[in-house]
Amino acid sequence: MASIESTFDLKKCGLLIVDDDETIRDCVEEMCVTVGYSAVYKACDGLEALGLLQIHGEGISLVLLDMKMPRMGGAELIKHLLNIHKIPVGIIIITAYSSVASATEFFRISSDTVLPLNYLVKPILMEKLLDDVEDALIAVSCKRRELAKYHDARFEERLDRLEAAMLDLSRRHPGFLASLGLDVVRTLIIAFAFLGVLFLGAGDFIRVILQKVR
Numbered sequence: 078m079a080s081i082e083s084t085f086d087l088k089k090c091g092l093l094i095v096d097d098d099e100t101i102r103d104c105v106e107e108m109c110v111t112v113g114y115s116a117v118y119k120a121c122d123g124l125e126a127l128g129l130l131q132i133h134g135e136g137i138s139l140v141l142l143d144m145k146m147p148r149m150g151g152a153e154l155i156k157h158l159l160n161i162h163k164i165p166v167g168i169i170i171i172t173a174y175s176s177v178a179s180a181t182e183f184f185r186i187s188s189d190t191v192l193p194l195n196y197l198v199k200p201i202l203m204e205k206l207l208d209d210v211e212d213a214l215i216a217v218s219c220k221r222r223e224l225a226k227y228h229d230a231r232f233e234e235r236l237d238r239l240e241a242a243m244l245d246l247s248r249r250h251p252g253f254l255a256s257l258g259l260d261v262v263r264t265l266i267i268a269f270a271f272l273g274v275l276f277l278g279a280g281d282f283i284r285v286i287l288q289k290v291r
Contacts, residue, residue: 090218091117091139092138093119123148134164145173171201172196197209
């Protein structure tokens, strides 16, 4: 099944089970932990799930989501994620309330950060659910890599533009950088590095810089 990602790597991806039925939450959690998933979270409704997603961020790759729940249902949670969630996360609906209209609406919500991946009707076969989870995690991992490459390319383009602008200034105004003073130049470099870390994250920023200086 895991032709793109190794099974070991997939097992490290975080799963969030959202259902107001405690028995279902515990059963799905036990199944996932038994086959090796090491980060499994549970929420009794969309509001609790939203809090966990805000806390763990990219640590949660896939949400197994019921639709009808108190306080905040699945549809409302998805709307919130479309507005605020910045990291790609997959959604598998697991519901007892099925209709063609609701399934069609679900698959229309796709964005760069919210991926509608499957719509399952209770009762579900656990073996099939595990296969669906694995396929979904592969899709989410691919999407995250795709966005990371896009952001890397944008940042490298900005580095190239900055380098070209500095060289142009040096040609037009010899001694320009020296006239700014070492402190000003150092401040500009630190500010740009800080923005790079915010934009890419520390690890990706360092990797992009190392690629530029090779």
